[in-house]
Amino acid sequence: MKSSSLERALPLTIDIQLSFEGVSFEKFNLTIKQDLSLRGITGIYGHSGSGKSTLLRAIAGLEKGMDGSIIFDNTSLIDSKTKCFVKAEHRNIGLVFQDSRLFPHLNVLNNLKFAASRCQNRRLDFNEIIRLTELDSLLHKHVDELSGGQKQRVALARAILAEPKLLLLDEPLSALDRQAKAGLLKLILIIQKELQLPMLYVSHSIDELQQVCDKLLVLSQGKMVGYDGIHRMIHQLNYTQNNHAKIDDFIHQQTSLSLPIKTLNNGHGLAILRLNKIDEIYLPALEENSIEETLRCFILASDISISLTEPVNSSIVNHLLAKITTINTVDKKVLITAHCAMEDGDQEFFVSISAFSQQKLALREMQNVYLQFKASAVRTYLY
Amino acid sequence: MSPDLLALFTTLKMATLTTIILLLIGTPLAWYLAKMQSRFKVIIEAIVALPLVLPPTVLGFYLLIAFSPQHLPGQLWQQATGQQLAFSFSAIVIGSVLYSMPFVVQPLQKAFEQLGEPLLEASAMLSANAMDRFFNIVLPITKASFITAASLGFAHTVGEFGVILMIGGNIPGETRVLSIALFDHVEAFDYAKAHVLAISLLAGSMVLLASIYLLNSPRKKTLKRASK
Numbered sequence: 001m002k003s004s005s006l007e008r009a010l011p012l013t014i015d016i017q018l019s020f021e022g023v024s025f026e027k028f029n030l031t032i033k034q035d036l037s038l039r040g041i042t043g044i045y046g047h048s049g050s051g052k053s054t055l056l057r058a059i060a061g062l063e064k065g066m067d068g069s070i071i072f073d074n075t076s077l078i079d080s081k082t083k084c085f086v087k088a089e090h091r092n093i094g095l096v097f098q099d100s101r102l103f104p105h106l107n108v109l110n111n112l113k114f115a116a117s118r119c120q121n122r123r124l125d126f127n128e129i130i131r132l133t134e135l136d137s138l139l140h141k142h143v144d145e146l147s148g149g150q151k152q153r154v155a156l157a158r159a160i161l162a163e164p165k166l167l168l169l170d171e172p173l174s175a176l177d178r179q180a181k182a183g184l185l186k187l188i189l190i191i192q193k194e195l196q197l198p199m200l201y202v203s204h205s206i207d208e209l210q211q212v213c214d215k216l217l218v219l220s221q222g223k224m225v226g227y228d229g230i231h232r233m234i235h236q237l238n239y240t241q242n243n244h245a246k247i248d249d250f251i252h253q254q255t256s257l258s259l260p261i262k263t264l265n266n267g268h269g270l271a272i273l274r275l276n277k278i279d280e281i282y283l284p285a286l287e288e289n290s291i292e293e294t295l296r297c298f299i300l301a302s303d304i305s306i307s308l309t310e311p312v313n314s315s316i317v318n319h320l321l322a323k324i325t326t327i328n329t330v331d332k333k334v335l336i337t338a339h340c341a342m343e344d345g346d347q348e349f350f351v352s353i354s355a356f357s358q359q360k361l362a363l364r365e366m367q368n369v370y371l372q373f374k375a376s377a378v379r380t381y382l383y
Numbered sequence: 384m385s386p387d388l389l390a391l392f393t394t395l396k397m398a399t400l401t402t403i404i405l406l407l408i409g410t411p412l413a414w415y416l417a418k419m420q421s422r423f424k425v426i427i428e429a430i431v432a433l434p435l436v437l438p439p440t441v442l443g444f445y446l447l448i449a450f451s452p453q454h455l456p457g458q459l460w461q462q463a464t465g466q467q468l469a470f471s472f473s474a475i476v477i478g479s480v481l482y483s484m485p486f487v488v489q490p491l492q493k494a495f496e497q498l499g500e501p502l503l504e505a506s507a508m509l510s511a512n513a514m515d516r517f518f519n520i521v522l523p524i525t526k527a528s529f530i531t532a533a534s535l536g537f538a539h540t541v542g543e544f545g546v547i548l549m550i551g552g553n554i555p556g557e558t559r560v561l562s563i564a565l566f567d568h569v570e571a572f573d574y575a576k577a578h579v580l581a582i583s584l585l586a587g588s589m590v591l592l593a594s595i596y597l598l599n600s601p602r603k604k605t606l607k608r609a610s611k
């Protein structure tokens with residue numbers, strides 16, 4: 001079932017304007033003009049009322065009454081000038097809703113068959129998808145008997161069995177507990193990899209998006225404020241939060257990383273990631289991964305501290321030599337950006353300290369310092 | 384065939400035909416009302432609900448006038464079929480369709496409103512077109528409301544008297560239904576025959592209603608599911 005050819009990027013051109021109702025029924029205008037090249041998982045991030053779900057519904061064909069056009073894979077889906085509107089059922093786009101929306105009069109198997117039987121050219125093996133989504137034991141259950149996580153797994157399998165060209169995910173984890181969230185996220189990653197299916201993933205949780213997305217589009221109050229690779233976009237958000245206190249895209253300032261795993265467990269309960277030829281990053285031991293696999297992780301800016309000398313006599317295991325590039329002060333809080341040299345360019349680290357500490361250490365730009373953080377400060381949402 | 388048996392046959396024929404017509408007209412009307420957001424919605428809703436409060440004789444009176452050969456609807460009918468509309472079987476079917484309309488439209492409208500958009504959107508995302516969505520999502524999920532609507536429409540038509548008396552008269556085999564036959568027996572002081580008809584109508588209605596409630600009882604469904 002694995003697609004033999006390399007995954008093709010599907011072009012999606014969005015140029016739309018529409019008004020939508022926010023959470024408290026106030027009217028917003030969503031105005032977006034952007035070319036997206038969909039490959040892997042593209043995240044859409046924004047707080048509630050930013051228009052991210054409305055954008056997804058517009059792409060799906062569930063929003064009407066908009067100006068502009070959406071062109072997907074060289075086919076016009078909407079064009080207000082030519083009054084073209086391709087109905088949702090003819091777009092070959094799948095959507096996993098926040099609330100599963102399983103059909104209550106059908107059991108799990110028949111929910112899945114509903115999708116498969118309406119698929120025009122079936123290529124996927126029905127049983128293989130059931131195996132992949134681990135639904136074997138649930139097939140004859142009624143949908144009322146499923147837990148939230150199970151329901152979303154069925155919803156995901158059902159969407160895949162319709163064999164869409166693009167899968168939209170609208171806050172698929174928001175109704176789940178943490179364990180179920182991690183499980184479903186892993187499944188989404190596996191499915192993406194196995195089926196090479198481009199996905200657009202909407203969420204208000206940067207942690208979720210950080211784990212699965214390759215690119216991130218950020219919306220605020222109906223407008224796009226950024227679109228870039230996931231790590232760079234998160235790093236950009238570190239600043240926007242400081243500079244524009246008005247924008248309530250609150251995220252925890254953080255360093256977002258993808259690094260290869262060198263050791264899963266060093267015998268002392270720690271795993272090791274390779275940062276560059278010399279530097280390594282320690283974190284709590286990993287069990288489900290394999291060596292040389294890339295791990296997505298993040299370190300909160302508030303979890304990193306700065307030392308002027310190498311802290312060799314400290315219990316803190318991670319200390320990296322880095323050069324301060326920018327110092328940003330807002331309200332007695334200082335956000336420092338420091339770079340560690342890597343083979344393929346530098347890795348940025350974000351450190352948040354008090355203005356008091358900055359003065360005490362007399363930190364300035366271009367200064368070399370040691371960044372230190374505990375192994376437990378290196379977090380991953382999934383493991 | 385005894386006159387009362389003929390009346391029973393006429394009644395069942397009228398009620399069955401009325402129910403079928405009502406489901407065919409009432410379903411799209413209820414769907415339209417459930418999805419409608421215009422302020423004219425209340426006016427249509429009021430017109431549909433009117434027979435609930437209007438004395439049947441009022442409806443019957445206006446229909447009688449409309450159906451007469453002196454007026455347009457009656458004239459058109461006569462041109463099309465060659466027969467007079469007033470005092471015909473067709474007249475009482477049309478009358479019952481109007482008279483029983485709210486009993487079919489209201490439960491269906493409520494069911495469609497409750498169903499809402501979520502499952503329809505979900506099925507559209509799985510390439511199901513409008514007809515597919517109606518027959519494979521809406522119909523099975525709102526089945527109970529369709530049973531209720533059909534049964535109430537049927538039962539209410541069987542129990543109709545005023546409208547039929549006004550527009551149908553009392554023609555055996557054509558417009559003489561059970562309720563009219565019962566009235567005839569009472570007028571002729573034939574209480575024995577009246578009793579037979581009255582008790583049959585009572586029992587029949589009772590059985591019909593009890594079967595709807597049994598069929599739609601949620602307890603039965605959960606028991607069935609639990610035993611699976």
